[in-house]
Amino acid sequence: MVERYTSQKIPFSTILRWQFTKYLSPRSEDKHNLFVQTHDSLPDGDYAMWMGHASLWLSLAGTTLTIDPVFGDIPMHKRHTPLPVPVNTLHAQIILITHAHYDHFDRSSVRMLLKHNPEAVIVAPIGFWRYLNKEIERERCLELEWWESVMIGGLFITLTPARHWSKRTPFDTNKALWGGYVIQSKEHCLYHSGDTAQGGHFKEIAERFEIDEAFLPIGAYRPEWIMRHNHLNPQEAIDAAIDLKAKSLIPIHYGTFSLSDEPLHEPKAWFEHRIETNPPPFRAKLLEIGEIYRFNDKSTFTST
DSSP states (O other): OTGGGBOOOOOHHHHHHHHHHHHHSOOOOOOOOOOBOOOSSOOSSSEEEEEETTEEEEEETTEEEEESOOOSOBTTBOOSSOOSSOGGGOOOSEEEOOOSSTTTOOHHHHHHHHHHOTTOEEEEETTTHHHHTTTSOGGGEEEEOTTOEEEETTEEEEEEOOBBOOOSSTTOTTSSOOOEEEEEOSSOEEEEOOSOBSOTHHHHHHHHOOOSEEEEEOOOOOSHHHHTTTOOOHHHHHHHHHHHTOSEEEEESOSSOOOSSSOTTHHHHHHHHHHHHSOOSSEEOOOOBTOEEOTTSOOOOOOO
């Protein structure tokens, strides 16, 4: 089962070739930063707020949760867009972590959240306790296998498969699981894929859940011969939303960190063009960082 959804291993020689090519042909600094809507604090009511990259803040059924919170720079990569809400005003009852890579699990951000939210619970893939045992009591870190669920604060949270992998040090490759999350209240069902490449898991998720919003990654896809094993490009995200039978697609995982070879603004432009020229069978919404998405508002494609 795990092998079925484990990304193809990229030889170290291939990585070296990519980095050597980048060194010989350095690109100019990307100045096409995304617009950020800033707020003094988190909003009231039910909402989703994209915080940049894969970070999401959600309020559903009176419960506030965050997915993959990353507040600043990460090792070897600076953040190109500011955080839309002051760090000291952020609160969450639940912290969801999709996998161990540094752009999704930022220890300092999680530590800061736990300091300001001493009752918060962490939900993470099985094996993740190895990274958190100095940050939180064992009983407040709930580890899940794929398709395993937990009920917290009126929300039913399920870890779903993703075609990806896990690594944080030279010695822990795939020692912890990885995945996405389906989050259900009595009235709503949304999906955050985490990092993933194309795969049959999207159709499997559609067989089990009726997805209202799918938050899917559209960035970090070049060079294609490396990244296609780990991430989605804009077209692949659209195909994934179709497989999911999602009612709405909201792109994430772009414009914040320069992790790959495409310019920061390219995923957004590609997605806009694709949606405008060949409308898909679902609603699509491009959020600005910090934009408040209300679940009870009709979501239509907006070029922001």
